[in-house]
Amino acid sequence: MNAIKEQQSGEARSAIRSHRPVNFYCHAPDAKLVQLVGDFNYWHPVPMQLRDDGWWFAQIMLGPGHHQYRFLVDDRPALDPHAVGKTRNELNEEVSVVAAG
DSSP, rough: OHHHHHHHHHHHHHHHTTTTEEEEEOOOOOOOEEEEGGGGTTOOOEEEEEEEHHHHEEEEEEEEOOEEEEEEEEEEOOOOOSSSSSOOOTOOOOOEEEOOO
């Protein structure tokens, strides 16, 4: 029984270690609020931080693979022009793609 528990907790630690920080930037100096939504957070908005240079920033821990996301700039969807690519999500909305890994 203990061996199984140790193996499971070891697997959990390994999965956590496979996640890496990914930085997201959105240039919207006149925006009042910029949020990040994606498949990695079930499309729930995460507020981004405004920097002095007009760029909004968020750092998210992501597992390996391709992830879909987009910005909400004052509640309006916006693609990332610096993304690796773009695709459509399950609702057929255009979204950006980031590769993590």
